[in-house]
Amino acid sequence: MxxxxxxxxxxxxxxxxxxxxxxxxxxxxxxxxxxxxxxTYKAKFDTSKGPFVVEVNRDWAPNGADRFYNLVSNGFxxxxxxxxxxxxxxxxxxxxxxxxxxxxxxxxxxxxDPVKQSNxxxxxxxxxxxxxxxxxxxxxxxxxxxxxxGQGFSPFGKVVSGMEVVDSLYNGYGEGAxxxxxxxxxxxxxxxxxxxxxxxxxxDYIEKATIVE
Numbered sequence: 001m002x003x004x005x006x007x008x009x010x011x012x013x014x015x016x017x018x019x020x021x022x023x024x025x026x027x028x029x030x031x032x033x034x035x036x037x038x039x040t041y042k043a044k045f046d047t048s049k050g051p052f053v054v055e056v057n058r059d060w061a062p063n064g065a066d067r068f069y070n071l072v073s074n075g076f077x078x079x080x081x082x083x084x085x086x087x088x089x090x091x092x093x094x095x096x097x098x099x100x101x102x103x104x105x106x107x108x109x110x111x112x113d114p115v116k117q118s119n120x121x122x123x124x125x126x127x128x129x130x131x132x133x134x135x136x137x138x139x140x141x142x143x144x145x146x147x148x149x150g151q152g153f154s155p156f157g158k159v160v161s162g163m164e165v166v167d168s169l170y171n172g173y174g175e176g177a178x179x180x181x182x183x184x185x186x187x188x189x190x191x192x193x194x195x196x197x198x199x200x201x202x203x204d205y206i207e208k209a210t211i212v213e
Contacts, residue, residue: 025070025074027075027076029104030108031108033070033073033074035069035070036066037056037065038069039058039059040055040058041056041069041211042056042160042211043068043069043210043211044209044211045077045208046206046207046208046209046210047082048204049168049204050168051161051165052159052162053212054158054159054160055158056069058156059116060113060155061113061117061126061156062113063110063111063113063134064110064113064125064126064134064154064156065156065157067134067135068124068157071094072209072211073211075208076105077093077094077206077209078207078208079097079193079205080093080097081095081097081200081203081204081205081206082203082204082205083182083196084175084176084182085173086171087142087171088142088143089142090139090141090143090145091139092137093206095137095188096136096192097192097196098192099191099192102189102192103189105136107135108135108136112131112132112152112154113156115149115150115155116154117155118149118155119141119144119146119147119149121143121144121163122140123141123155123157124138124140124141124158125154125155126153126154126156140159142167170202170203172202182200183196183199
């Protein structure tokens with residue numbers, strides 16, 4: 001089963017560099033969210049089901065680790081829904097609830113990272129629609145999905161506490177449209193949380209994501 005983000009391929013962003021303190025960027029301008037992440041850091045996700053913590057190792061996937069650091073630091077994932085939850089496979093999230101923000105990030109691509117770690121249970125990885133198309137969507141592996149490794153999916157961190165929370169996220173809607181009855185990514189991009197709250201009200205969501213100092 002292929003994991004992807006439903007948007008067109010665009011030019012990749014350049015190498016990310018240090019640009020000041022965390023949270024200094026402008027979410028409406030992806031080019032300003034360009035800090036280099038620490039070698040290791042933790043991101044805490046407070047969700048509708050409770051908290052979980054991800055530990056990121058920049059050496060695993062530097063471009064992915066940097067992008068994730070900037071998104072979390074600047075509140076991109078706050079109020080985002082876990083819109084694709086496939087039992088035994090993975091949970092996917094990372095489309096902002098505001099369609100205006102989704103639009104400006106749709107083509108804010110980063111370059112691929114070599115796959116250094118396997119997509120084992122609990123690892124977190126960016127979704128992709130092809131070479132150099134990673135933007136904001138990520139997934140956490142429920143199982144050991146080593147089959148994704150050869151497809152270019154490069155884990156950049158792992159859940160180190162609260163995996164039971166991740167396991168408990170609502171999965172009743174299944175696969176997304178058009179292959180299943182779950183949310184359509186195009187609908188999320190166009191209408192944001194308003195679409196999800198109306199059509200898929202049982203989805204769990206991120207209340208707030210923060211970098212743990």
